[in-house]
Amino acid sequence: MSNILRLDSQQEGFAEKLDALLCREADTGADVQDLVAGILADVKKRGNAALCDYTERFDGWACTGETIEISRERMQEAWNSVSDMDRESLQMATDRIRAYHERQHQDDWEYTDEVGMTLGQRITPLDRVGLYVPGGKAAYPSSVLMNAVPAVVAGVKEIVMVVPTPGGEINELVLAAAYVSGVQRGFAVGGAQAVAALAYGTETIPAVDKIVGPGNKFVAAAKRQVFGTCGIDMIAGPSEIVVVADGGNPAWIAADFLSQAEHDEAAQSILVSTDAHLLTQVASAIEAHLQVLPRAKIARASVETHGALILVQNWDEAADVVNTIAPEHLELALENPDEILPKIRHAGAIFIGHFVPEALGDYIAGPNHVLPTNRTARFSSPLGLYDFQKRSSVIRATRAAVEAIGPAAAHLAHREGLQAHALTLELRLKDKS
Amino acid sequence: MSNILRLDSQQEGFAEKLDALLCREADTGADVQDLVAGILADVKKRGNAALCDYTERFDGWACTGETIEISRERMQEAWNSVSDMDRESLQMATDRIRAYHERQHQDDWEYTDEVGMTLGQRITPLDRVGLYVPGGKAAYPSSVLMNAVPAVVAGVKEIVMVVPTPGGEINELVLAAAYVSGVQRGFAVGGAQAVAALAYGTETIPAVDKIVGPGNKFVAAAKRQVFGTCGIDMIAGPSEIVVVADGGNPAWIAADFLSQAEHDEAAQSILVSTDAHLLTQVASAIEAHLQVLPRAKIARASVETHGALILVQNWDEAADVVNTIAPEHLELALENPDEILPKIRHAGAIFIGHFVPEALGDYIAGPNHVLPTNRTARFSSPLGLYDFQKRSSVIRATRAAVEAIGPAAAHLAHREGLQAHALTLELRLKDKS
Incomplete structure (x- = not known):
C-alpha cells in the first residue's frame, strides 16, 4: 500500500495539519536572479550576438540570427510529417479551444447618464505576443495550443514562438501544433x-508586448524581471488537483489522482470524501496503478510527499477544505455536484461529474489548461482571451455635464493641493462662449 | 517662454527622437530590494512586534497592535467632521464611480455543444482585499475611492486599508473617503x-488576497516581492498625458498639459497637433499659467525635462504617435474626434472633445483613475471590477461526450508521455456499465 497521508476533519489540529500540507515552497528562481539579470542586460545590449553566445553555451549549438528562425514553411512540413491521428487530435483540440475562447468575447459599451456624461469601455487586442515553449524532454504541444489559440481569437496580429532546441533537437509535434494554432514565426x-530577446527585441526577433508560456526557473526569473517592459502571464508553480468524491469508481478516482502526480514530484493530489471506506479503496487502486504506470517513480514521490486523503463529515466541510486549498483543478465526482458547487469560491477549473477527468480539460475540452496554481486561484484566473486584450475607458462630456459635476471635481482637486487640475475645470466652467 | 522640446514628424530622425523622449527610467526600487526583503521576512516571522518596531523607526510613533487600528467609528467621525462641500463631493464621486463599475459586471455562462460537453465560466469575488493609501503630504482621498469602490461593487467581503501616519498625523478627508466608500477596517x-502585514497577516491585521494602491519605492518593491503570496495591482510608474488638438482654447489645452506636469517632476505631458501656430499659442499659455500656479516649480521641471510639442502632418500620423506612446491619459480635443478614435490602439483612458479635461476623470466622471503608465497601456487596463474578481472554468461531460472526444485527448496524452492522463480517459472509454 502506498504511504499517503490521511487526515480527518474531526481530529485535533486538523486546520494546522491542512495548512502544513499546503506549504509547498515553489522554486521561483530567487537563487538565479543575478545570473538572469546579467543575461537580460547582455541580450538587451548586444542583441543576436549575445543571444547566440548563450544558446551555444546552454543548448550546445552554434547559431546565428538567420539559423535560429523557424519559418511557417518549416511548421507546415512538420504538420505534414506527423500521423493522421496526430493531425486529427491537434485539429480537434484547436477547434474546441477556439470555440470556448470565442465565448469570452466582450463587446465595447458606452452609456450616457442623467447629467450628460457619456462613459464607455473599449477593448483592443495586444499587437504582438511572445510564446515561450519548453523544449527538450518536456515538449508539450498542448501548451502551444492553449497559449496561441486565445491570442489568435483575441485578434493579436503577430504571435512569435521561442523554443529551445538543445543539441539541435526539435519536437515535430510542437511545430505541428504551432502551425495549426496560428503561430506566425518561431x-x-x-x-x-x-x-x-522577446522583451527587448534583437536584429532578428521582434520585441513583443507580452510573454506567455511555462518555463524552468531561469525562464520564470527572467519573466519576473522583464515585467513592466512587457506584460507576462502568471508564474506557474507546481500543479495540483483536488477530487471530491462520494462513491463512483475507485480506479477512476485513483487514476485522476495520479494524473496530477505524474507531472512532477512537487505536484499535489488530494482526495476529499465523506466516505472512509472509499478513501481506503482509492488508496488500494492508487497502488495498483503505480505497479504499471511508466512514470510511477515520479508519481509515487509526489503522492507520498504531498498527497492526502481527507475524511470530512459533510459537504460544507468539503467546500471549506476546497476553498482553503483554492486548487488549480477541482473534480466534483459526485452524484449531486450542484449541491456543493455554489459553496466553492476558489478553483481554477471545475470538472463536474464522473465522466470528466482532468485530462479531458488538459487537452481537448476547450477551456484553458493554463490555470492558477499554488493557492493563487484565490485571486487569479485561467489564461483567457482577456489576457491578450486590454481595456480603455472612454469619457465624453457636454458643457452641461461639466457644469453639473465639474465643481465637485475642482473642489476635490483643491483639497488635494492640485491647483492645475482645478484650473482645467474652472476655465471650462467660466466659459460662456 | 518655457523651454519645451518641439518635434516635427517631418524632421530627420523623428522616430528616434520620439523614442528618446519616451525613455523615462521608472524608479521601481531595485536599490532597496534587499532592505525590503529583510523587512518582509521580519514581519512574517514576528508579526505585530516587527510591524511596530518599523513603524516607530520610520514613522516616529510608538504603536501597539491595538493602537494601530482605525475603526469604522473613527472613519465616521472624520466623515462628520469634514465640510458639507467635502461630503457632497466625495458622495457624488463615490456614486458615479459605483455606477460606472457596475457596468463592468459580467454574467456567468454555460453552453452545451454538439458532442454533449457543457462548458462555462463562473466569476467570483476575492474574499479580502488590502488597500494601500499613501500618508503624510501626498494624501489623496480620490485614490481611496478609486480603489475601494470597485472592490465593493465586485462583492469583496472585507476591505482593509493601511495608511501611514508619520508623526501621528492623519488626513481626515482620507478617513472620510474610506468611510463613504465602504472600507471596513483601517x-x-x-x-x-x-x-x-497585509500579505502574511499579523495578530491584528488579517492576511489579504490582493494588495492594491499606490506607494513609494519601498512599497512598490514590497508589492513585487509578495506577488504570488497574494495578488497585486500594477506597479504605477510616472504619470503621463497626450493631448491631440486641432484648435480649441490654447489656455484650456495648456492647463490640461500642466495638470499632469504638476504631479511629479517625472511626469510627462505631450501635445500633438497639425497646427504649428497652436503649438506656439499653447507654449505661451503654459508660461502664463506657470506664473500663477502654486506647484509651478514641479510642473516646470516636468515640462522642461519630459514635455514635448509635436507637429504632425495629419491624423494618421497623430494616431501613430499616440500608439507609440500608449499614453495613460489621452485627450482628443478635436472637432471630429471620432475620425481618429478608431485608429487609437493603446491608451489607458480617452477623454473626447473639448469639455473633458483629464481632471474630470481623475475625480468624478466614474471610470477609474488608476491607469497603466509608462507605455504599459500596450498590454494592460485601467483598474476595474475585474481586478477584484477571478474566473473559474466549468466543465461537464456526458458519457457520449467522452466517447466523442476522449480518444483524441488520450492520444495526445500518450504523445506527451503522460500515461496516467491517458489512463483516466481509457478507463472511462472502456466502461460499458
Whole structure:
C-alpha cells in the first residue's frame, strides 16, 4: 500500500495539519536572479550576438540570427510529417479551444447618464505576443495550443514562438501544433536569453508586448524581471488537483489522482470524501496503478510527499477544505455536484461529474489548461482571451455635464493641493462662449 | 517662454527622437530590494512586534497592535467632521464611480455543444482585499475611492486599508473617503512593513488576497516581492498625458498639459497637433499659467525635462504617435474626434472633445483613475471590477461526450508521455456499465 497521508476533519489540529500540507515552497528562481539579470542586460545590449553566445553555451549549438528562425514553411512540413491521428487530435483540440475562447468575447459599451456624461469601455487586442515553449524532454504541444489559440481569437496580429532546441533537437509535434494554432514565426532559442530577446527585441526577433508560456526557473526569473517592459502571464508553480468524491469508481478516482502526480514530484493530489471506506479503496487502486504506470517513480514521490486523503463529515466541510486549498483543478465526482458547487469560491477549473477527468480539460475540452496554481486561484484566473486584450475607458462630456459635476471635481482637486487640475475645470466652467 | 522640446514628424530622425523622449527610467526600487526583503521576512516571522518596531523607526510613533487600528467609528467621525462641500463631493464621486463599475459586471455562462460537453465560466469575488493609501503630504482621498469602490461593487467581503501616519498625523478627508466608500477596517501603518502585514497577516491585521494602491519605492518593491503570496495591482510608474488638438482654447489645452506636469517632476505631458501656430499659442499659455500656479516649480521641471510639442502632418500620423506612446491619459480635443478614435490602439483612458479635461476623470466622471503608465497601456487596463474578481472554468461531460472526444485527448496524452492522463480517459472509454 502506498504511504499517503490521511487526515480527518474531526481530529485535533486538523486546520494546522491542512495548512502544513499546503506549504509547498515553489522554486521561483530567487537563487538565479543575478545570473538572469546579467543575461537580460547582455541580450538587451548586444542583441543576436549575445543571444547566440548563450544558446551555444546552454543548448550546445552554434547559431546565428538567420539559423535560429523557424519559418511557417518549416511548421507546415512538420504538420505534414506527423500521423493522421496526430493531425486529427491537434485539429480537434484547436477547434474546441477556439470555440470556448470565442465565448469570452466582450463587446465595447458606452452609456450616457442623467447629467450628460457619456462613459464607455473599449477593448483592443495586444499587437504582438511572445510564446515561450519548453523544449527538450518536456515538449508539450498542448501548451502551444492553449497559449496561441486565445491570442489568435483575441485578434493579436503577430504571435512569435521561442523554443529551445538543445543539441539541435526539435519536437515535430510542437511545430505541428504551432502551425495549426496560428503561430506566425518561431525561433529555436530558449532560457532567459530568449525571454530577453522577446522583451527587448534583437536584429532578428521582434520585441513583443507580452510573454506567455511555462518555463524552468531561469525562464520564470527572467519573466519576473522583464515585467513592466512587457506584460507576462502568471508564474506557474507546481500543479495540483483536488477530487471530491462520494462513491463512483475507485480506479477512476485513483487514476485522476495520479494524473496530477505524474507531472512532477512537487505536484499535489488530494482526495476529499465523506466516505472512509472509499478513501481506503482509492488508496488500494492508487497502488495498483503505480505497479504499471511508466512514470510511477515520479508519481509515487509526489503522492507520498504531498498527497492526502481527507475524511470530512459533510459537504460544507468539503467546500471549506476546497476553498482553503483554492486548487488549480477541482473534480466534483459526485452524484449531486450542484449541491456543493455554489459553496466553492476558489478553483481554477471545475470538472463536474464522473465522466470528466482532468485530462479531458488538459487537452481537448476547450477551456484553458493554463490555470492558477499554488493557492493563487484565490485571486487569479485561467489564461483567457482577456489576457491578450486590454481595456480603455472612454469619457465624453457636454458643457452641461461639466457644469453639473465639474465643481465637485475642482473642489476635490483643491483639497488635494492640485491647483492645475482645478484650473482645467474652472476655465471650462467660466466659459460662456 | 518655457523651454519645451518641439518635434516635427517631418524632421530627420523623428522616430528616434520620439523614442528618446519616451525613455523615462521608472524608479521601481531595485536599490532597496534587499532592505525590503529583510523587512518582509521580519514581519512574517514576528508579526505585530516587527510591524511596530518599523513603524516607530520610520514613522516616529510608538504603536501597539491595538493602537494601530482605525475603526469604522473613527472613519465616521472624520466623515462628520469634514465640510458639507467635502461630503457632497466625495458622495457624488463615490456614486458615479459605483455606477460606472457596475457596468463592468459580467454574467456567468454555460453552453452545451454538439458532442454533449457543457462548458462555462463562473466569476467570483476575492474574499479580502488590502488597500494601500499613501500618508503624510501626498494624501489623496480620490485614490481611496478609486480603489475601494470597485472592490465593493465586485462583492469583496472585507476591505482593509493601511495608511501611514508619520508623526501621528492623519488626513481626515482620507478617513472620510474610506468611510463613504465602504472600507471596513483601517490600520495606521505604512511602508514595506504594512505590505508585509497585509500579505502574511499579523495578530491584528488579517492576511489579504490582493494588495492594491499606490506607494513609494519601498512599497512598490514590497508589492513585487509578495506577488504570488497574494495578488497585486500594477506597479504605477510616472504619470503621463497626450493631448491631440486641432484648435480649441490654447489656455484650456495648456492647463490640461500642466495638470499632469504638476504631479511629479517625472511626469510627462505631450501635445500633438497639425497646427504649428497652436503649438506656439499653447507654449505661451503654459508660461502664463506657470506664473500663477502654486506647484509651478514641479510642473516646470516636468515640462522642461519630459514635455514635448509635436507637429504632425495629419491624423494618421497623430494616431501613430499616440500608439507609440500608449499614453495613460489621452485627450482628443478635436472637432471630429471620432475620425481618429478608431485608429487609437493603446491608451489607458480617452477623454473626447473639448469639455473633458483629464481632471474630470481623475475625480468624478466614474471610470477609474488608476491607469497603466509608462507605455504599459500596450498590454494592460485601467483598474476595474475585474481586478477584484477571478474566473473559474466549468466543465461537464456526458458519457457520449467522452466517447466523442476522449480518444483524441488520450492520444495526445500518450504523445506527451503522460500515461496516467491517458489512463483516466481509457478507463472511462472502456466502461460499458
